[in-house]
Amino acid sequence: MKFVKIPSIVITRLSTYARNLKILEQKGVDVVSSVRLADICGTNPAQIRKDLAYFGQFGVKGVGYYVKELLFEIGKILGLDKEWRLGLVGVGNLGLALLRHTHFMNHGYTFVAAFDEKPERIDIRIGDIEVAPLEAINRLVKEKGVEIGVIAIKPVWAQKAADMLVMAGVCGIVNFAPIQLQCATHVFIENVDFSLKLDILCYRLTSARSRQRR
Amino acid sequence: MKFVKIPSIVITRLSTYARNLKILEQKGVDVVSSVRLADICGTNPAQIRKDLAYFGQFGVKGVGYYVKELLFEIGKILGLDKEWRLGLVGVGNLGLALLRHTHFMNHGYTFVAAFDEKPERIDIRIGDIEVAPLEAINRLVKEKGVEIGVIAIKPVWAQKAADMLVMAGVCGIVNFAPIQLQCATHVFIENVDFSLKLDILCYRLTSARSRQRR
């Protein structure tokens, strides 16, 4: 078997396919062709087939893909066939939104710990979780088996939080703070960046307007 | 002047450059070379120079870039040299986080209206803003001059919210709901997608682990 580097955009699309396959499954659709799925996902049929080809052959020639089967296979590829344990740093409004609102999340993810730097937030209970101080990160990450850290704290604290998470053994971080975290190379970081998206929109709106004015 | 299509990844990077130039400015740094800036931004010096070349010549040969000047120019390119008026749909925890916590945002963006579908949230005041029902979108978007809509409402309501915003004249939307919005082609949509980022991390962690096991 050859070593093939998989572009990260492929992974992004797989997640999109999974999301839309779930919707098809709920609608009771059994089989879907790459053309139909591409239409739904806003991409190209060849792209879907190429993306899947990185991982194997999941379709039936002349027929298409069985929705449930493909969903299962993509889940396996992405690693969604297990429960992932999340630790939250920062229990402000954003943190609370993440903790409470499961509709912003897929199944398979559970918050098992939460931390904050503000003394008045310590010991507050949210569901099953008790908010702990940042100093408890090392102990609780190990105790609760946190695998992914979610940073939703003020930017000034974000790097410290990341350092503590990594020190405790966390290898994956979703960062909501608008700064670039510096971590060891074995740590995977994904940024969720509202102000970046706003900047992109500004540019598009600005250039669309200046084009109109001509 | 030639028409050159600018890749959207260039815009993304410009925003990153701006963010880091701001930090350099605060530190009192006057001049920065593309090598140094690339180092900070985690990219390649040639890439920075190529990105900027789409828009003009902003450096001094043998010297580098004047931080303040370059920051100003990038701001002008992105359209950050004006105030942008935002309208929020969905005043749950996430919406409140966006409204209140300015550290998730750059300067230059101001929320001027907020909407929610839950009757108990209507008429609540947050700062200068009074929460209005979705039905008021059309009127208030026009009255307050909303230019960008921010959707932080439950997925089931998201498409309706988008439709109403677009109907009222909004051409840019930042969407936090984990669904793909369908809008007219003149509308720019940027998605902020937590569960997508989680899926990417899962994949990376899973494949890193399976690589270790070998």
Added chain:
DNA sequence: GTATGTGAAACCGTTCACAGCA
């Protein structure tokens, strides 16, 4: 000497087009 700006080359991802199979 030093760092930008930019053609040219290398690289990578997307799309095409068709062989192969149900």
Added chain:
DNA sequence: TGCTGTGAACGGTTTCACATAC
């Protein structure tokens, strides 16, 4: 016939390398 899987062609982005200017 219909749709997948895939080599080949294409198009676009990144990187290199050097002429140019301070």
